[in-house]
Each structure stands twice: as C-alpha cells, then as structure tokens.
Amino acid sequence: MPILSKRFSIKARDYLRAGEVAIEVKGILKKIGLDAELIRRVSICAYEAEINVVLHGGDGTLHLFVDPSAIGMVVRDNGPGIENIELAMKEGYSTATEEAREMGFGAGMGLPNIKKNSDGLKIDSEKGMGTLLAISFDLKEE
C-alpha cells in the first residue's frame, strides 16, 4: 500500500513563519487531489497544532502520513507540556503569554478546534515532558 510520509520542523516563537507548515501540508493534500472539505479540516488542525508549538512548544516537528485509508499527523514538541489536559480541551482556556496574545494568538481554541475538525485525537503530555499530538482523519474512497 502506498504511503506518503513527510516531516516538517516547527520553530518556537517564529511568529512570522507561523502557519507555513500548515500551508505546505495543505498544498500536498491538494496535489493528491483529496476532497476540498477534508483538506480544509486537515489544514485547520495542522494550523492549530503548528501554532501551539510556536506559542508554547519549544521547537517541534509535524509528521504527515497519508495512505489510501487515512491521514495522520503526529505533532511533537519539547516544550513545557500540558499540566491539565482536560482543562486545555475547554474552549477559551489558554495559557498563552501576553506576547502571543498581542500577536492575536492564544484565544484558547486550539485543541478544541483540532478535536472538532479531526476524526481522532490523542494527546500525550506531562508537565516538563513536552507534548505529542496524534491527529487522524478517515479517508473514504469516492
């Protein structure tokens, strides 16, 4: 079964380039010719995950996998980790810095948005241990 796998690196606090990885992910999925609505959902998730790394994460990576049955994204960072995952999943809850809020980020919608737009989300994080997000999307052959 063919599988596409590509890794992107994300730099912390690089606000100027924040969003570029998501745009690249979106571009690849368009080249493959996936359904526009699915691409929209994936790119929203990629964007939110990328911004999370830029805001909180320390440096990180986004690993994209595509095979004929599913799309997966594994986003890893070596940041401070999430202290209370349940709280972080609440809309509007944010631990973003003042600096980030001034840039218009940190509305506390990141993880809830990923949850809403994906078909599967697993979070593995502990304070001081970094964060790992595994986001998945089902791909139905038209």
Add this chain to the structure above:
Amino acid sequence: MAQMSRSSSYIRMEKGLCTGCVLCMKACPTKSIRVRDGKATRVGDRCIDCGECIRVCPRGAIKAVTTWSGQAELSPHSVVGASPVLYAQFGNEVMPNDILIALRKIFNYVYDQAYAHELYNAVTELYIKGNRGKEESVWPLISPACPVVNRLIALRFPSLLKHLLPFIPPREVAAREMRRRFKEKKIFGDQEAAVYHISPCSAKMISIQAPMFTEKSYLSGALGINEIYDLVVKHLGDEDEDLILHVSSGVGVGWGMSGGEIAGLDDVACLAVSGMQEMIRYLEKIEMGLFRNIEYFEFRSCREGCIGGPLTVADKYQAKGILQKFGRMFGHGKRVRRSQVQRAYQEGWFLKETLEIGTVKGEKRLPIAEAIARQDRIESILRKLPGKECGQCGSPDCKTFAEDVADGQVKQESCFQLRASG
C-alpha cells in the same frame, strides 16, 4: 453550471522576442509556464490571465489580446463603459466628465460605470447585514469583482468558491442594464447594442468569454486602456457639448484603487488586499479557517488595485493620487437613492444567474492510491534536489521540477546542479 474553460487564455507569447530567461516562469502564480528549448512556453490549461508574466518580461514578448487588438470589427451600434481607472490616466487637470465626453465622440453612447459600483456597494451592505448571525452564512465573503481572483480561487482554492459574494460583477450588471434600455427604447432601431468595457487588464476578456456568475456575458468585448488612450487624448479638447455624463461620487470612482471598493461599505468589517503574492497568503489563511471576524474581503490581483493593471498607461502611484483627489472632490457618500437600492436588492438585480459559481475542469484526477504514490515519488526526487530554485532546468522551482520529473515531462538530468554534484 458555468464551466470555465481555462485553455483559452488571452495572453500571447511571441517566441521570436523571447530570450528564454526565467522571469515569467517564476512570476506565474499557477506555475503554467516552462522554458523549453530556450523559449517560454505555456503548459496545461492553468493560465488565469493575471498578467504577471506581461509585467516582468524585459523584452515585451508577452502581450494581452483584447477585442480591439484581436482586430475584430467593433459594432457600429456601440455603447461603452469604462473602468474608473481610465479617469486617472490623463493627469490632474482632466476630469471624468471630460473623458466621458471624449468617449462619446468615439462610440455611439457612453455610461459612467462607476455609478454601478455605488449601487453595488449599497446592495452588498444589505446582503451582509441580512446574513449576519445566520447559521448557514459563510464568512468572510470575498468580492467577485476581479476575474483573476475568481479564477485563482476556482483553480487553487476551490473550497473558497462558496465565499464569493453571489453577485454578478458590477460591469456586467451595468452592461445588462444598458442592453435592456437600448432595446426598450429602440435607440438603434431593431439592432442590438454592442456593449464594450474599457479595461485595465486582459482578464476581462476571459470573464466575457467564460463568465462565472452568468450563463453568458452581457458585454460584447473589452478594450485595453492603452489601446484607446491616444484616441481619447485626441478628443479631449472637444468642448462643444454641455453634457453631464459623470454621475458617480468619489466612492464609485475610488473602485479603481485597492481599498476603493470597501471604502464604499458602511458598517462592515472588511479588509482590502492587493498583489498576487499577498493575496495568495491571505487565501491560504482563509482556507485554514482564519479571519472569521472579517465579513468582506476585497482582493485585487494587481498591486494597488486595478490602477496597477497591465493595460494601463499612467503610473499606478500617480493614478492613485488622482483618484484620491477625485475622492475629495466628489465626496465620499454614495449617490444612490435608498428606494432604488431596496428595489434592486429585492428584485435580485445583482444576484448571480448560474446555479453554481463556475467550477473549473479539474486536472486529470488519479485514483487515490496512485496519487499518493506519485506524491511520494515527488518527495523523494525533491529530497535529492539542491533547492537552489534557479529555474535553469526549465521548471519554475525545485518542487515543480520534481513534479515534472515524476510525471515524465522532463528527465532528472535536466537539473544541472544535480549533474554537477554527480
């Protein structure tokens, strides 16, 4: 459904003048140019008639074709409306009315298209206010006035097609109204009026040939500002008429520059973006769900708006100065009557006539497994490439070269950096 055909671009490349440099190929936003056998060549049918290539060609080898330059006979029953960009082409002292009078000497009838812009602004306001807070509303809306924007969205951002304001562009609405009036009043007897648009860009040609919001365009053709320029100058002195043909305020005239359309929208959260690269960045972000707090985007593919169009004569910054002056002179209020606007809105005057806004004939779609395998091949070729983005291979950048290699269009050995490094 209006299917726009993209194969009939109105941009022509003259092989004899082309030196095979990489500038047009690199400027093309849809990557539809390659340099093959030392000459720039268009590949596929992805051209959106934006004119970026015309702008950058140092040899003037790329030209736009209009109704006039296509040497088609103009109808003897000609009615003409001009983009307000025309008003900014003849310096500070020449007023829109002078220009309209000059046009009246060249064509049978002339109308002030800028007035349709003001009516358009007014009905856009009503549409936005009427759709606020509704569950099914799509935000942000995107202005459909620039044909290049519409085509770029159809080609590269199809998920945003539903964001286009579902209105017929104002030049088309004005043309439809003119046709109706001339027919009703039998001004040309039994002959139908031919309605022409004087345009700062050749993109109007493609929107006339393959409109996205109507089944058929109401315009008979488009003429470039640069083509009509000398003729207008010749007639500018003619002051033998006391005609008042200019009816618009500074709002309608201001549409010629970036920010001009949204300047006519009262109490709407809006943003104007001009220039191809900037615009693409914004579209990418809108597609990722950003800018939900903006209700209306004015996108113009040319920098500074239509005054930056490839078929203009005056420098865009000087033109901007003139339009700004007209704004102060003619005022910033729309010269439309509330009753007229209400009627136009209720009668659906501006509403698109096609069921679906023109979809594009997609590129040939591979079955999903094959498409993934192809993308994987592209990525592995890309990893080998030096990433110098030099364009010497004849493809615009390394990524596109990798695609061309994967599709068997070119050999990997065409990359001389790769050859040099063994």
